Amino acid sequence: MTDLVLEPNIDRPDDLYADLLEAHEGLDEAASAALNARLILVLANHVGDRELFRAALAAARNAGS
Amino acid sequence: MTRIFETPLYPYARSRDQDAQATIRHPVIVAGAGPVGLAAAIDLAQQGVPVVVLDENDRVSHGSRAICFSKRTLEIADRLGFGEQLVQKGVRWNLGKVFFGDRKVYEFNLLPEEGHRRPAFINLQQYHLEHDMVSRLRQLQAAGAPIDLRGRNRVTAVVPHPDHVVLTIETPEGPYALEADWLIACDGAGSPVREMLGMGFTGRVFEDNFLIADVTMQADFPTERWFWFDPPFNPGQSALLHKQPDGIWRIDLQLGQSIDRTRETEPERVKARLRQMLGPEVDFELEWVSIYSFQCRRMERFREGRVIFAGDAAHQVSPFGARGANSGLQDTDNLCWKIKLVLDGTAPETLLDSYTAERIQAADENILNSTRSTDFIAPKSANSRMFRDAVLDLSAAYPFARPLVNSGRLSLPCTHDDSPINGPDGLADGPSRTRPGSACPDAPLASGDYLLDQLGNGFTLMGLATDAPGISGLRVVDPGGRITPELRARYLGDASSALYLIRPDQHVAARWSTADGATVEATLARVKAGG
Numbered sequence: 001m002t003d004l005v006l007e008p009n010i011d012r013p014d015d016l017y018a019d020l021l022e023a024h025e026g027l028d029e030a031a032s033a034a035l036n037a038r039l040i041l042v043l044a045n046h047v048g049d050r051e052l053f054r055a056a057l058a059a060a061r062n063a064g065s
Numbered sequence: 066m067t068r069i070f071e072t073p074l075y076p077y078a079r080s081r082d083q084d085a086q087a088t089i090r091h092p093v094i095v096a097g098a099g100p101v102g103l104a105a106a107i108d109l110a111q112q113g114v115p116v117v118v119l120d121e122n123d124r125v126s127h128g129s130r131a132i133c134f135s136k137r138t139l140e141i142a143d144r145l146g147f148g149e150q151l152v153q154k155g156v157r158w159n160l161g162k163v164f165f166g167d168r169k170v171y172e173f174n175l176l177p178e179e180g181h182r183r184p185a186f187i188n189l190q191q192y193h194l195e196h197d198m199v200s201r202l203r204q205l206q207a208a209g210a211p212i213d214l215r216g217r218n219r220v221t222a223v224v225p226h227p228d229h230v231v232l233t234i235e236t237p238e239g240p241y242a243l244e245a246d247w248l249i250a251c252d253g254a255g256s257p258v259r260e261m262l263g264m265g266f267t268g269r270v271f272e273d274n275f276l277i278a279d280v281t282m283q284a285d286f287p288t289e290r291w292f293w294f295d296p297p298f299n300p301g302q303s304a305l306l307h308k309q310p311d312g313i314w315r316i317d318l319q320l321g322q323s324i325d326r327t328r329e330t331e332p333e334r335v336k337a338r339l340r341q342m343l344g345p346e347v348d349f350e351l352e353w354v355s356i357y358s359f360q361c362r363r364m365e366r367f368r369e370g371r372v373i374f375a376g377d378a379a380h381q382v383s384p385f386g387a388r389g390a391n392s393g394l395q396d397t398d399n400l401c402w403k404i405k406l407v408l409d410g411t412a413p414e415t416l417l418d419s420y421t422a423e424r425i426q427a428a429d430e431n432i433l434n435s436t437r438s439t440d441f442i443a444p445k446s447a448n449s450r451m452f453r454d455a456v457l458d459l460s461a462a463y464p465f466a467r468p469l470v471n472s473g474r475l476s477l478p479c480t481h482d483d484s485p486i487n488g489p490d491g492l493a494d495g496p497s498r499t500r501p502g503s504a505c506p507d508a509p510l511a512s513g514d515y516l517l518d519q520l521g522n523g524f525t526l527m528g529l530a531t532d533a534p535g536i537s538g539l540r541v542v543d544p545g546g547r548i549t550p551e552l553r554a555r556y557l558g559d560a561s562s563a564l565y566l567i568r569p570d571q572h573v574a575a576r577w578s579t580a581d582g583a584t585v586e587a588t589l590a591r592v593k594a595g596g
C-alpha cells in the first residue's frame with residue numbers, strides 16, 4: 001500500500017479550506033454533519049485501500065484532544 | 066382451510082422401545098425435527114446409520130418463518146435427495162429495488178454466475194422445505210433405511226455418560242427412557258437440551274421488533290425484492306417485500322423497540338399498515354402474522370462429550386441475510402460423515418473436534434455478517450444513522466455507494482481456512498476459491514452433468530489433466546475428455562494440472578498439481594484422524 005501522506009500535500013491550502021467552509025455555509029448542524037458523512041464516504045471510495053483508510057482514521061483520532 | 070403447519074405429519078405412535086424390559090441403546094438420536102434435525106436424520110440414514118428422531122410436536126414448524134434458501138442449501142439438499150422438489154416449487158428472482166424515504170434510490174440485478182446447476186438462492190416457505198424433508202425421510206424408510214421419526218416425543222432429561230447419553234422422553238402415554246451413543250441436539254434456539262446440560266448461550270440481544278405478514282395478493286406485482294429504508298408508510302423504520310410460492314408475499318416491517326405486541330398483531334391494524342404500503346387499490350388477504358425479535362449468539366463449544374449441538378440450538382443470528390436454517394444445514398452436512406466414520410470405528414472421536422472448530426468459525430462469520438446488516442437496517446445511534454443515510458443518498462447518485470448498502474448479505478458457505486483437517490495446498494497457481502477448506506463450487510462437465518452431482522457421501526479424488534491414483538475406498542471423478550472453461554477457471558486457474566481430494570461434504574480437503582497414491586493416502590489418514 002502507499003503510505004498515508006501526512007506531509008503538506010495541498011496546493012494553495014487557503015483556497016481548498018475556503019471551499020470546505022463554503023460548502024457548509026447556511027447549513028444547520030444536521031445538514032452539515034450529513035454533508036461531512038457523504039464527503040468522507042466519497043473520499044474513502046477514492047482511497048479504496050482499507051489499510052490506508054484505517055491509517056487515516058488513526059491519524060484523525062490521534063490528533064483529537 | 067387447515068394449513069400445512071396445522072396438520073399432523075408424523076402423529077404419535079407407540080414404539081417397541083416403550084415396552085422393552087431394558088433401556089434400548091441407539092447409535093444416534095436426534096432431538097428435534099426442525100429443518101436441521103431432519104437433515105441430520107436423512108443424511109445419516111442415507112449412509113446406513115440407524116437414527117431415531119424425537120420431536121415434541123408432530124408437524125412442520127408453526128407459522129411462517131424462513132423464506133430464503135441459498136445455493137449451498139440446495140446443493141446439500143441435492144446430495145440428500147430432495148433438492149429438485151425445492152427448486153421446482155421455489156421462486157427465483159434477480160431484480161432488487163432499494164427505496165429510501167419516498168424515492169427509489171437504485172435497483173440491481175443479481176447477475177448470478179453461470180455454470181451452476183442451482184440458482185444463488187430461492188424463496189420458499191420453511192414449512193414447504195420441512196414437508197419435503199419429511200417426504201424424503203418417508204421415501205428412505207420405504208426403501209428400508211433405518212430411520213424412525215417419533216412425534217410427540219419430548220426430551221425432558223438428558224444424562225451424559227462418558228460413552229453414551231441417557232434420555233428421558235415424555236409421550237402422550239407416559240415417559241420412557243432411551244440410550245444413545247451420540248445425541249445430536251437440534252432442538253432450536255430455546256434448546257432444552259442445552260439448558261439441561263447447563264451450557265451457556267451468550268451474545269448480543271437486539272431490542273427491535275419486526276412484524277412479518279404473509280399475504281396473498283391479486284395484484285400483479287413483479288417477482289422482485291423491494292427493500293425500503295425509512296419509508297413514508299413506516300417512518301424511521303424499514304420494510305421488505307419478497308415473493309414466495311403459492312401467490313404469497315412476505316412483508317417484513319420493522320416496528321421499533323417498545324411496542325404493544327397484542328395491538329400490533331391485530332388484523333385490522335396490520336391491514337391498515339399494509340394498505341398504506343401497497344396502496345389503496347391492492348386487494349390482499351392475510352395468511353399469517355407474527356412479531357419477532359432476535360439475538361445474535363452462540364454456544365462456546367458445540368460438543369459436550371457425546372452430545373453435539375447443531376442449528377439454532379448451537380447458534381442464533383438475525384434473519385437478515387438468511388443465515389439461520391442455511392447455516393444449520395451446513396452444520397449437519399459437516400457433522401454426519403464424521404459421526405459415521407467414528408461409529409464405523411475408522412476414525413477417532415477427535416475427528417469431531419473439527420466439527421466444533423469449523424462450525425464455530427462459520428457461526429462467527431454468520432453472526433458478524435448478520436450483526437452488520439442489522440446495524441445498517443436498524444442503526445443504534447444518531448451517528449450510525451447519519452452514515453447509513455449518507456450511504457443511501459449517495460447510492461442514488463453514484464454506483465460506488467451501492468455495495469455499502471446492506472439490507473442482508475447473501476449467505477455463502479464459509480471457507481474453513483484454518484481447519485485442523487485441511488491438507489496441503491500444493492497448487493500454488495490454483496484459484497483461491499478452491500483452496501483447502503472451501504466448499505466446492507459447482508461446474509458443468511463435458512458430459513453435460515454437473516460436478517457436484519458426482520461428489521458426496523464419501524471421499525472423492527478428482528484429477529484434471531493428471532491421473533488420479535487408484536486408492537481403495539476412494540471414488541474418482543473423471544471430468545471426461547474435455548475440461549470445460551468453468552471447471553478450468555474454478556479448479557485449475559493458471560495451473561497446468563490439478564488433483565483434488567474432496568471430503569464427503571463436498572469441501573476441498575487438499576490439492577496438488579499431481580500426487581502419488583502414498584501421498585494421497587497419508588493425507589486422507591490425517592484428515593480422518595482429525596488433523
Ligand SMILES: Cc1cc2nc3c(=O)[nH]c(=O)nc-3n(C[C@H](O)[C@H](O)[C@H](O)COP(=O)(O)OP(=O)(O)OC[C@H]3O[C@@H](n4cnc5c(N)ncnc54)[C@H](O)[C@@H]3O)c2cc1C
Binds near residue numbers: 102
Ligand atoms: C421471521 C424469520 C425469518 C427467517 N428467515 C430465514 C431465512 O430466510 N433463511 C434461513 O435460513 N433462516 C431463516 N430464519 C431462521 C430459521 O427459521 C431457523 O434458523 C431454523 O428454523 C432453525 O432450524 P432448527 O432445526 O435448528 O430449529 P427449529 O426449526 O426451531 O426446530 C427445533 C425443533 O425441536 C423441537 N423441540 C424443541 N424442544 C424439544 C424437546 N424438548 N424434545 C423434542 N423436540 C423438541 C421443536 O418442536 C422443533 O421442531 C428465519 C427465522 C425467523 C423467525
